Amino acid sequence: MDFQTLKLAKPIQTAILNLGYTIPTPIQAQAIPPLQEGRDLLGIAQTGTGKTAAFALPILDRLHRDRRRARPKGTRVLILTPTRELASQIDASFRDYGKGLTLSRGVIFGGVGQNPQVRTMSRGVDILTATPGRLLDLMSQGHVRLDSVEVFVLDEADRMLDMGFIHDIRRVIATLPAKRQTLLFSATMPPEIAELAAGLLSDPIRVEVTPQATTVERIDQKVLYVAKADKRRLLQNLLEQHPIPRALVFTRTKHGADQVTKHLEKNAISATCIHGNKSQGARERALVSFRNHEVRVLVATDIAARGIDFPAVSHVINFDLPHEPESYVHRIGRTARAGAEGAAISFCDPEERSLLRDIERCIRQSVPVDAAHPFHTDAGPASPATKTPAGRGSRPGRGGGRVAGPTRTREEVGRGRGDRPQASRGNQAAASPPAREGTPGNTRDKVRTGVPSSDREGNSAGPRGHRPTRAATSRSSMGSASTGNRPAANTRNIEGKSRRQK
Ligand code: AMP
Numbered sequence: 001m002d003f004q005t006l007k008l009a010k011p012i013q014t015a016i017l018n019l020g021y022t023i024p025t026p027i028q029a030q031a032i033p034p035l036q037e038g039r040d041l042l043g044i045a046q047t048g049t050g051k052t053a054a055f056a057l058p059i060l061d062r063l064h065r066d067r068r069r070a071r072p073k074g075t076r077v078l079i080l081t082p083t084r085e086l087a088s089q090i091d092a093s094f095r096d097y098g099k100g101l102t103l104s105r106g107v108i109f110g111g112v113g114q115n116p117q118v119r120t121m122s123r124g125v126d127i128l129t130a131t132p133g134r135l136l137d138l139m140s141q142g143h144v145r146l147d148s149v150e151v152f153v154l155d156e157a158d159r160m161l162d163m164g165f166i167h168d169i170r171r172v173i174a175t176l177p178a179k180r181q182t183l184l185f186s187a188t189m190p191p192e193i194a195e196l197a198a199g200l201l202s203d204p205i206r207v208e209v210t211p212q213a214t215t216v217e218r219i220d221q222k223v224l225y226v227a228k229a230d231k232r233r234l235l236q237n238l239l240e241q242h243p244i245p246r247a248l249v250f251t252r253t254k255h256g257a258d259q260v261t262k263h264l265e266k267n268a269i270s271a272t273c274i275h276g277n278k279s280q281g282a283r284e285r286a287l288v289s290f291r292n293h294e295v296r297v298l299v300a301t302d303i304a305a306r307g308i309d310f311p312a313v314s315h316v317i318n319f320d321l322p323h324e325p326e327s328y329v330h331r332i333g334r335t336a337r338a339g340a341e342g343a344a345i346s347f348c349d350p351e352e353r354s355l356l357r358d359i360e361r362c363i364r365q366s367v368p369v370d371a372a373h374p375f376h377t378d379a380g381p382a383s384p385a386t387k388t389p390a391g392r393g394s395r396p397g398r399g400g401g402r403v404a405g406p407t408r409t410r411e412e413v414g415r416g417r418g419d420r421p422q423a424s425r426g427n428q429a430a431a432s433p434p435a436r437e438g439t440p441g442n443t444r445d446k447v448r449t450g451v452p453s454s455d456r457e458g459n460s461a462g463p464r465g466h467r468p469t470r471a472a473t474s475r476s477s478m479g480s481a482s483t484g485n486r487p488a489a490n491t492r493n494i495e496g497k498s499r500r501q502k
Pocket residue numbers: 020021022023024025028046047048049050051052053309466477478480481482484485486487
């Protein structure tokens with residue numbers, strides 16, 4: 001299928017062709033036709049699948065075909081997204097895809113002055129992209145009204161939930177007109193989101209895109225066993241001894257990110273970091289210097305890095321293993337964007353062995369152990385009997401007391417896989433509770449104590465957003481797209497049924 005078969009308005013076709021898109025990604029191929037018919041959609045997809053265009057293109061097409069003036073302070077389309085970075089990027093996508101159209105856009109997020117946003121909204125816009133906190137602020141001040149929304153997109157619903165925005169979202173939804181088209185996107189489907197979707201969507205088409213397997217398979221993964229205290233020196237050693245042109249290093253905490261960055265800088269390795277405590281300006285500066293090859297290493301926490309479309313990252317290094325196996329997939333996916341191959345190196349200290357097992361279960365493959373480094377600890381993975389959370393079972397084919405050895409081959413990895421229990425979302429949800437920034441608890445506390453929404457989004461959200469803001473960096477993120485490569489994905493398309501309760 002090519003874009004012509006999707007019957008999008010001519011200026012939109014020209015715009016996407018100019019961006020180098022030739023073939024719709026699976027989510028685009030499956031979502032765009034029903035969206036053009038006005039159907040609701042439940043999209044289970046994460047960043048990197050082309051989901052922005054999957055909703056932006058039919059929305060632009062609709063607005064172009066049915067020209068009406070937006071009402072003052074109103075908008076015809078509302079896209080709600082968790083972070084300001086994502087909001088900027090989505091808005092930039094609408095700008096790029098809608099280049100040949102004369103549609104007005106607005107972006108609302110915290111952390112910046114509200115006056116320009118108020119001015120933009122005073123005349124009304126065709127497309128409004130917003131984060132929930134500031135949007136509610138402006139609505140309560142009477143600067144924004146949502147009673148003329150025709151299309152509502154709830155993006156990254158599971159992140160919204162993680163970040164404590166679920167009540168804000170419900171407040172926004174309560175003000176939308178009953179007659180509308182609704183799209184909900186979420187990378188995962190925890191019960192709260194399934195419940196929200198059931199109430200929000202009317203007879204939706206369900207499109208599920210699972211890029212994990214294809215992405216993971218393209219990446220050369222390794223795990224390095226190391227004592228916690230040696231991790232920084234191991235990182236330094238890797239960067240000094242190996243050709244690693246551009247590395248994205250993940251730490252679990254903001255403090256850890258700062259410490260690692262300082263250690264590298266002290267040892268003459270150029271590094272910068274992004275995390276939720278950094279100001280918007282500092283994060284953007286860090287991203288730009290990484291993007292421009294001024295620094296070789298970018299240290300990030302999961303939330304700060306989420307969704308950022310980094311350019312050609314040669315290596316992802318997991319300085320700490322994530323508590324959620326899915327975060328591992330998100331992290332290492334940064335090195336295999338748009339069909340590229342990449343390398344992912346994970347440090348694993350003795351306390352992280354159970355996390356490694358959870359990851360291996362999630363990706364349904366063993367991560368080869370690389371013992372050829374000076375800080376190798378030869379203690380094998382802790383026994384599943386002591387570490388595996390209750391009810392998860394031990395895995396056949398992986399002796400619990402296996403001693404870390406040299407890198408295992410793919411064939412060895414492949415053996416014993418077939419009879420391993422498959423990871424389900426339920427299993428993943430049962431993994432150890434995540435210790436990360438912007439937990440719902442923190443965020444809600446701030447909300448309740450009246451901290452302005454700008455802070456809520458700035459600190460708790462961190463950039464889930466991809467690129468530093470596409471607007472600020474032109475379309476370098478589109479560079480990969482213009483090669484004609486498409487984000488790989490397997491899709492399933494199942495008609496889902498649920499009733500809207502309005
Ligand atoms: P998204 O999941 O929306 O963040 O998109 C991920 C990346 O894929 C972005 O850099 C898009 O520019 C790019 N992209 C989206 N659709 C296509 C397509 N049909 N062909 C090539 N690249 C695409």
